[in-house]
Every structure is written in C-alpha cells, then in structure tokens.
Amino acid sequence: MERLTSGTGGRPAGLPTVVPMEDESAAVVARNLGKRYGGTVAVDDVSLRVETGEILGILGANGAGKTTTVEMIAGLRRPDRGHVRVLGLDPRRERAKVRQVLGIQLQQASLHHALTVRELIEMFAAFYPDPRPAGELLEFVGLTSQRATRFEKLSGGQQQRLSIALALIGRPRVAILDELTTGLDPRARRQVWAMIERLRDEEVTVILVSHAMEEVERLCHRVALLDGGRLTALDTPAGLVARAGAGNLDEAFVALSGKEPEEPA
Amino acid sequence: MSSAIVARSPGPCAWLTLIRCEAKMVVRDTAGLVVPIGLPLLILVMNAAAAGEQVVVNGRTALDVHVLPLVFTVVPATIGVVNMPSFVAYYRRAGILRRLSVTPASPVMVLIAQAVVSLIQTLIGIGAAFAVALLVFDANLPVRPAAAIGAALLATAAMYATGMIVAATAPTPNAAVAIGLVAFFALGALGGLFGGREALPEPLAVLGERLPFGATVECVQAAWAGSAIDPVHLVSLAATIVLGGVISAVFFRWD
Numbered sequence: 001m002e003r004l005t006s007g008t009g010g011r012p013a014g015l016p017t018v019v020p021m022e023d024e025s026a027a028v029v030a031r032n033l034g035k036r037y038g039g040t041v042a043v044d045d046v047s048l049r050v051e052t053g054e055i056l057g058i059l060g061a062n063g064a065g066k067t068t069t070v071e072m073i074a075g076l077r078r079p080d081r082g083h084v085r086v087l088g089l090d091p092r093r094e095r096a097k098v099r100q101v102l103g104i105q106l107q108q109a110s111l112h113h114a115l116t117v118r119e120l121i122e123m124f125a126a127f128y129p130d131p132r133p134a135g136e137l138l139e140f141v142g143l144t145s146q147r148a149t150r151f152e153k154l155s156g157g158q159q160q161r162l163s164i165a166l167a168l169i170g171r172p173r174v175a176i177l178d179e180l181t182t183g184l185d186p187r188a189r190r191q192v193w194a195m196i197e198r199l200r201d202e203e204v205t206v207i208l209v210s211h212a213m214e215e216v217e218r219l220c221h222r223v224a225l226l227d228g229g230r231l232t233a234l235d236t237p238a239g240l241v242a243r244a245g246a247g248n249l250d251e252a253f254v255a256l257s258g259k260e261p262e263e264p265a
Numbered sequence: 266m267s268s269a270i271v272a273r274s275p276g277p278c279a280w281l282t283l284i285r286c287e288a289k290m291v292v293r294d295t296a297g298l299v300v301p302i303g304l305p306l307l308i309l310v311m312n313a314a315a316a317g318e319q320v321v322v323n324g325r326t327a328l329d330v331h332v333l334p335l336v337f338t339v340v341p342a343t344i345g346v347v348n349m350p351s352f353v354a355y356y357r358r359a360g361i362l363r364r365l366s367v368t369p370a371s372p373v374m375v376l377i378a379q380a381v382v383s384l385i386q387t388l389i390g391i392g393a394a395f396a397v398a399l400l401v402f403d404a405n406l407p408v409r410p411a412a413a414i415g416a417a418l419l420a421t422a423a424m425y426a427t428g429m430i431v432a433a434t435a436p437t438p439n440a441a442v443a444i445g446l447v448a449f450f451a452l453g454a455l456g457g458l459f460g461g462r463e464a465l466p467e468p469l470a471v472l473g474e475r476l477p478f479g480a481t482v483e484c485v486q487a488a489w490a491g492s493a494i495d496p497v498h499l500v501s502l503a504a505t506i507v508l509g510g511v512i513s514a515v516f517f518r519w520d
C-alpha cells in the first residue's frame with residue numbers, strides 16, 4: 001500500500017508534477033493542492049487519489065485543513081495551487097457536469113429555516129433527474145416522524161441527518177461528507193454508518209471527514225491524515241496504527257498529528 | 266467515464282418547486298407578509314376621506330391623482346427594498362446560496378424564484394388596495410390604463426434593482442433589514458410619502474422626484490390624470506434598473 005501519493009514518480013512532494021491528471025481509473029485526483037488565507041497556510045501541497053468505490057477518511061486536528069481540502073475538491077473554494085479532477089472533470093470549469101455526480105454535506109450550511117423536512121427534500125429532489133425516494137431517505141436518516149417539522153425546529157443532530165440525506169438524494173457517484181456524524185447520538189451514528197456501508201456496496205466513492213476513530217476504522221479503506229495543512233500519512237487504518245506503533249487508531253492519531261510533518265517515504 | 270456525464274440544468278419542475286418553496290417562506294414570514302399589504306391600505310384609509318370627492322382633472326378626484334399613486338408605490342417599494350434583500354442576505358448568511366451552488370441548481374434560481382414570488386405579492390398588494398379604493402372610496406380607473414400598467418412594471422423593476430444593491434452590500438440579514446428600512450423611508454420622505462414634495466427645500470424636492478419612489482409616484486399620477494409622463498421620470502427609473510444591476514453584479518457575494 002502506498003503511503004503518500006504526493007511523491008508520484010519518485011518526485012519529492014512539493015514540486016509541481018507533470019503527470020497527466022486525466023487518470024481514468026481514479027474517481028478523485030487532487031494534486032499539489034495549496035490554499036492560504038492571508039498569512040495562514042490552510043492547505044499545503046496535498047495530493048490524493050481516491051479510487052472508484054473507495055471510502056477515504058480524512059482525519060486531522062481542528063484547523064488542520066480538512067474542510068478547505070474537501071471544499072477545493074468539490075469546486076467550492078478555488079485552490080491557489082494544484083489541480084483537482086472528479087471523475088475526470090475539473091470541478092470549477094466543468095461545474096455543471098460535476099454537480100450531477102457529486103453529493104456533498106457541508107460542515108456549515110443551514111437550510112431554509114421555515115420549510116419542513118419534507119419540503120426541503122422535495123426541493124432538492126427537484127434538482128436531480130433520478131432522486132432517491134423521500135420515504136427511503138427519511139427512513140435512512142431516521143427522520144420519518146419529523147417530516148412535517150420545520151428545519152428551525154429540528155435538533156442539531158436532526159439537522160445534520162437531513163443534511164446527509166440531501167447530500168445523497170441525487171444518487172451521487174462521489175459523495176463528500178464533512179464531519180459526517182459529529183453531533184449525532186450513538187443510534188443515529190450507527191444508522192448513518194449502515195448507510196455508508198450501503199454506499200460502499202453500491203460502489204459510490206466517498207470522502208468522509210471525521211473526528212471519530214471508530215467510524216474511520218469501521219468504514220474507511222484508507223485514511224488521510226492532515227496536520228497543519230500538510231498530508232502527513234495516507235494508509236489503511238491498520239497500516240496507520242502499525243506505523244505509529246500504537247495500540248489503536250486513537251493513539252495513532254495522537255502520535256501522528258500535532259508534530260512536524262514527516263518526509264514522504 | 267466523463268463522456269457519460271451530461272450537464273443537465275433543472276427543468277420547469279425544479280423552477281415550480283423552487284417558486285413554491287419561496288412562496289412558503291414569504292407566507293410564513295408574517296411581518297414581511299403583512300406590511301406590504303397592510304401599510305398601503307392604512308395610507309389609503311387615512312387619506313381617502315380628506316382627499317374629498319371633488320374632481321381635479323379629467324374627471325379624476327384628488328383621491329385618484331394624489332392618494333392612489335402613493336398607495337401603489339408603497340407596495341413594490343416595501344417588497345423590493347426591504348423584504349427581498351432581507352431574504353437574500355439571510356440565504357447568504359445561512360450558507361443556503363453556497364449549499365445550492367453544489368447542486369445542479371444555481372443559486373441564481375433562488376434569487377429569480379424570490380423575484381417571482383415578490384412580483385405575485387406586489388400584484389396582490391396593489392390588487393387589494395385598488396379593490397378597497399374602488400369599492401369603498403369610489404376611486405376611478407386611470408385615464409391611461411396601459412401607461413399605468415407600464416409604469417407599475419417599470420417601478421417594480423426599479424425597486425427590485427434598489428433592493429439588490431441593499432442585498433449585495435449588506436453584511437448580515439439584520440443589516441439588510443436596517444439598510445432596507447432606511448432606504449425605504451429616505452426614498453419615501455423625498456418622494457412624497459409624508460406629504461407633498463412642495464414642502465421640501467427645492468434641491469431635495471428635485472432629487473426626490475428623480476429617485477425611484479418619487480419618480481414612480483409621478484409616473485402613476487400622470488397615467489391616472491391622463492397627462493403625459495415626464496421622460497425624466499422614465500429615465501430615472503431606467504437608470505435605477507441599470508445602476509442597481511451593475512452595482513449588485515459587482516458587489517454581490519454568494520457566501
């Protein structure tokens with residue numbers, strides 16, 4: 001298993017690579033992504049490749065650059081440096097096409113406060129050619145009995161569940177879920193995991209940002225660890241634990257983050 | 266793999282759904298619903314008796330040429346300058362425009378749906394005031410109905426353009442309401458909302474006549490009285506539309 005994709009072709013990370021982006025087999029390719037806000041380097045030379053049907057977890061401390069990275073992949077933020085391809089498409093220049101196949105749950109997004117769960121689902125369903133049925137989605141995220149409740153009256157966790165449902169409503173081929181289960185109770189968390197497992201069976205490519213090690217261990221094929229905007233490790237959950245010489249992923253996370261970025265292998 | 270993916274923009278069904286959703290948002294916002302329909306009625310009722318029955322021009326009474334234009338102008342002005350920008354600022358602040366930009370729907374669709382609902386609300390507001398004026402206060406129809414309709418449409422667009430400047434520049438939803446209200450009362454005061462412009466100092470009266478509120482009142486008044494519309498007022502409204510479009514296009518932020 002490769003540990004860092006940034007060193008493709010033996011080049012050191014950080015140098016612009018000339019490897020063509022149009023890699024037909026990978027669902028998502030991000031190469032040498034960089035983004036700064038004023039004096040803050042939010043993302044520094046991050047390269048990732050996510051295979052079709054793969055579930056990639058992104059871990060990292062608060063402010064590590066996870067949201068900035070995934071929102072650059074989604075075309076929501078413009079990278080200062082680097083390139084992104086989603087199913088071979090540029091998410092900014094071929095926006096309209098990418099929107100058909102990409103579903104995203106944003107870490108921070110509210111919805112029309114006075115509309116009910118059912119009305120919001122109807123609204124988003126209308127945007128897609130073949131939306132998932134509302135009943136199935138509601139059951140999926142456990143909001144069936146809240147379907148007539150206005151968004152503003154939902155609890156934080158219920159709003160989060162609706163947001164996940166809306167990310168998946170258009171049957172995306174690539175789903176980006178930023179802080180998937182943050183704020184969910186244990187039962188809801190398990191429901192959402194079951195849903196992700198179903199996506200895995202459907203060969204949907206998923207990038208999920210998480211702070212929950214148990215979740216990452218259970219769902220993800222590979223884990224990318226971000227630290228201070230840099231990609232410091234990219235491995236299977238088990239590989240990461242072994243690398244850190246830790247007993248579990250929690251310990252590995254602590255061991256591998258919050259220190260100087262290591263040199264790529 | 267990418268060749269199979271087609272960019273497919275949402276069809277009429279998506280438009281209808283969005284318009285329906287915006288309509289629900291507007292209806293469920295009680296204050297925003299009541300003011301543009303209640304305020305004109307209030308102005309009508311308070312001024313109708315004082316306006317008297319005597320004919321001033323072309324068989325039209327003081328009610329027709331002085332009160333009705335004001336009443337009709339208040340409707341698109343409150344909706345366009347106060348209500349619409351507060352919705353847009355809220356959608357931006359809540360991240361709704363950003364969220365929609367990652368769906369096949371463009372956030373522009375929400376703005377257009379909001380405009381459509383505002384137009385319907387304007388029609389209802391004007392219709393309600395007009396019905397009360399006709400049935401209760403014996404108002405008359407305009408001498409030049411086509412000019413009245415044309416003026417109303419142009420005025421609605423101008424109020425909307427003014428509102429888009431507010432929506433584009435207001436940093437928060439609260440600021441949008443504050444700026445919108447101040448703009449509404451400033452335009453209104455200079456345009457005759459609190460009594461004729463004759464009471465204002467000359468330069469302010471001239472300015473007020475060229476700003477969208479005063480220009481609208483003048484156009485509707487001319488249409489009702491059957492006199493020619495002064496091109497200055499049409500130019501004022503057209504210029505507001507162009508200026509509002511350009512300023513909001515330059516300053517508008519989606520997040």
Ligand SMILES: Nc1ncnc2c1ncn2[C@@H]1O[C@H](COP(=O)(O)OP(=O)(O)OP(=O)(O)O)[C@@H](O)[C@H]1O
Nearest residue numbers: 037040041042060061062063064065066067068069
């Ligand atoms: N729009 C912005 N303007 C200025 N700075 C920003 C902006 N977005 C992110 N940053 C900065 O970039 C860094 C990375 O932020 P990001 O939101 O990507 O972190 P994160 O890993 O998602 O954190 P969290 O776990 O708290 O969600 C932070 O230092 C943050 O302050």
Ligand SMILES: [Mg+2]
Nearest residue numbers: 066067068107
């Ligand atoms: Mg984040």
